[in-house]
Amino acid sequence: MNLVKEYVNKRKGSYFISVLLATVGVVAGLFSYIYMAKIIVNLINGVSDTSLYTSLCISILITFVIKEVAAGISTSISHTATFNSLGEIRNDISKKLFKMPLGDVLSRSSGELKNIIVEQVDSMETSLAHLVPEFTANLVGPVLLFIYMFSLDWRLTLLSLIPFVVGMSIMMSVMNAHYKEMFGKSVAIGQHMNNSIVEYINGIEVIKTFNQSESSYKKYADAVYDNASFYYNWMGESMNRVAIGRLLSPMGIITIIPFGILFYINGSIDLGNLITLIVLSFATVSSILKIMNYMDDMSRISTITSEIGKILDSRELENIDKGEKIESYNIELQDVDFSYDGKKKVIDNLSMEIKESNVSALVGPSGSGKSTIAKLIAGFWNVDKGSIKIGGVETKDVSLENLSSLISFVSQDNFLFDMTIKENIRLGNKNASDEEIIEVCKKSACHDFIMNLSNGYDTRVGEGGGHLSGGERQRISIARAMLKNAPIVILDEATSYIDPENEALIQNALANLVKGKTLIIIAHRLKTIVDADRIFVIKDGKLNSYGTHEELLKSSELYKEMYAANLRGDENA
Numbered sequence: 095m096n097l098v099k100e101y102v103n104k105r106k107g108s109y110f111i112s113v114l115l116a117t118v119g120v121v122a123g124l125f126s127y128i129y130m131a132k133i134i135v136n137l138i139n140g141v142s143d144t145s146l147y148t149s150l151c152i153s154i155l156i157t158f159v160i161k162e163v164a165a166g167i168s169t170s171i172s173h174t175a176t177f178n179s180l181g182e183i184r185n186d187i188s189k190k191l192f193k194m195p196l197g198d199v200l201s202r203s204s205g206e207l208k209n210i211i212v213e214q215v216d217s218m219e220t221s222l223a224h225l226v227p228e229f230t231a232n233l234v235g236p237v238l239l240f241i242y243m244f245s246l247d248w249r250l251t252l253l254s255l256i257p258f259v260v261g262m263s264i265m266m267s268v269m270n271a272h273y274k275e276m277f278g279k280s281v282a283i284g285q286h287m288n289n290s291i292v293e294y295i296n297g298i299e300v301i302k303t304f305n306q307s308e309s310s311y312k313k314y315a316d317a318v319y320d321n322a323s324f325y326y327n328w329m330g331e332s333m334n335r336v337a338i339g340r341l342l343s344p345m346g347i348i349t350i351i352p353f354g355i356l357f358y359i360n361g362s363i364d365l366g367n368l369i370t371l372i373v374l375s376f377a378t379v380s381s382i383l384k385i386m387n388y389m390d391d392m393s394r395i396s397t398i399t400s401e402i403g404k405i406l407d408s409r410e411l412e413n414i415d416k417g418e419k420i421e422s423y424n425i426e427l428q429d430v431d432f433s434y435d436g437k438k439k440v441i442d443n444l445s446m447e448i449k450e451s452n453v454s455a456l457v458g459p460s461g462s463g464k465s466t467i468a469k470l471i472a473g474f475w476n477v478d479k480g481s482i483k484i485g486g487v488e489t490k491d492v493s494l495e496n497l498s499s500l501i502s503f504v505s506q507d508n509f510l511f512d513m514t515i516k517e518n519i520r521l522g523n524k525n526a527s528d529e530e531i532i533e534v535c536k537k538s539a540c541h542d543f544i545m546n547l548s549n550g551y552d553t554r555v556g557e558g559g560g561h562l563s564g565g566e567r568q569r570i571s572i573a574r575a576m577l578k579n580a581p582i583v584i585l586d587e588a589t590s591y592i593d594p595e596n597e598a599l600i601q602n603a604l605a606n607l608v609k610g611k612t613l614i615i616i617a618h619r620l621k622t623i624v625d626a627d628r629i630f631v632i633k634d635g636k637l638n639s640y641g642t643h644e645e646l647l648k649s650s651e652l653y654k655e656m657y658a659a660n661l662r663g664d665e666n667a
């Protein structure tokens with residue numbers, strides 16, 4: 095709940111007005127009961143003053159109008175404030191994801207994150223918008239009423255509180271028992287169900303290809319069944335007590351009437367006060383019921399916020415707000431260790447120097463750690479040991495923004511957003527003109543295929559760029575990187591999907607992209623990197639050897655084998 099308080103506090107003013115208006119509404123509502131009691135008492139006493147009844151009726155009408163208007167305005171203010179608070183929570187989660195090490199984000203499934211950011215946050219809206227003003231108002235209202243009732247007859251007032259105390263204790267026994275634990279489980283089961291459907295939809299192609307629809311559907315259906323049966327058992331276990339608690343709590347009336355009659359008979363209370371107390375104890379019923387609903391909401395919100403809190407409090411990359419500036423682009427890795435899971439070293443005591451304005455290539459068997467090295471240089475993760483320096487400055491001392499402005503990272507699966515082609519390319523440089531976009535598209539051999547699309551540059555690419563072929567997506571990514579015009583370019587298998595027809599065009603485009611820049615290429619097809627100034631051969635996360643192509647053919651068995659295998663592959667192709 096601390097997290098909620100933090101966000102609610104930022105909109106103290108709005109919530110204060112909302113609480114104030116809600117309290118005015120509740121108190122006005124209670125006044126209508128006091129006027130009603132007055133009418134009944136006067137009628138019983140045989141008063142026939144019509145102007146008195148008229149003014150009491152008008153008072154009831156006025157209190158009714160005040161109640162509705164104040165409640166309406168209060169709710170709309172708190173909804174607006176809550177929408178803004180939840181918007182801010184979502185924004186903060188998104189910003190946090192950007193600051194977290196990439197691995198920590200990826201270790202959570204997309205279904206889990208979507209569930210927290212969209213569904214869980216959304217499910218708090220109505221409860222939170224009503225909770226803040228109405229819980230307070232419905233607490234303050236009855237308290238004021240009980241004080242008034244106490245002044246009329248303290249004995250009956252205390253007696254009327256007995257069912258409330260008993261009912262609440264029964265309810266609390268359900269809440270306290272293991273509500274938090276059970277709600278936590280319900281979130282986990284809900285997330286598992288979400289993940290199953292996301293996986294089922296994302297994997298539908300593979301499922302169909304391998305004719306696995308029955309077993310994959312079963313996995314999803316089981317998750318749905320588990321979710322339903324969990325709620326069924328949970329509700330079955332607690333509903334009886336909740337129902338008894340809800341029934342008893344507002345039943346002050348069952349103690350006030352018999353004891354009231356007793357007190358009236360022995361002459362210790364007059365009829366007017368007795369009737370007023372009976373009517374007023376009715377008035378507390380709806381407030382008490384509302385408070386009970388909010389108690390349920392409070393436990394739910396507290397569990398959701400603890401989930402959100404875990405994300406917001408998780409570790410961040412070290413270089414978030416660092417202010418060092420990079421002026422030159424020599425890249426040095428010194429004794430670097432890195433592991434994704436904290437156990438298996440993927441990079442092991444690696445030292446290497448990538449010279450400024452040179453073309454450097456990383457080669458090595460699959461899984462040897464080439465992409466990991468590139469991602470460490472780009473600052474996606476912090477190293478576990480050792481250092482990475484660019485231009486003599488440790489990358490962890492440079493802000494992420496600054497670092498990412500210096501590096502263009504083009505990989506084989508660069509993500510495209512479900513926006514137009516133009517918007518996707520403009521991510522490289524938000525100030526680029528349409529002409530500049532067309533220019534880079536011509537250079538990266540995109541222009542012709544884009545012009546053949548139904549809406550040209552304004553064609554939407556679909557989720558993840560799904561409406562385009564792998565090669566088309568890759569060329570768009572290259573265009574986007576060209577537009578960024580960063581001094582360091584990392585190409586991680588960047589041309590792997592490109593067909594031979596376009597390869598020459600793309601190679602030219604890449605030559606344009608990287609002219610005079612510090613270039614790091616990761617390639618499986620070694621013939622594309624034979625001209626590199628320096629080739630680093632990586633094996634098991636260690637530097638096996640380095641040199642030019644000619645030097646390595648002489649000095650590195652591994653490189654020689656890989657090159658020979660590549661040549662054989664090309665001949666067989």
Ligand SMILES: Nc1ncnc2c1ncn2[C@@H]1O[C@H](COP(=O)(O)OP(=O)(O)OP(=O)(O)O)[C@@H](O)[C@H]1O
Nearest residue numbers: 197200434435440459460461462463464465466467
């Ligand atoms: N996000 C990740 N989480 C956990 N392990 C990972 C992750 N990414 C890569 N790995 C593991 O780290 C090791 C190095 O992977 P990396 O992708 O750097 O190798 P690579 O040399 O680029 O491979 P390839 O040539 O096949 O692309 C592999 O064992 C891989 O399984």
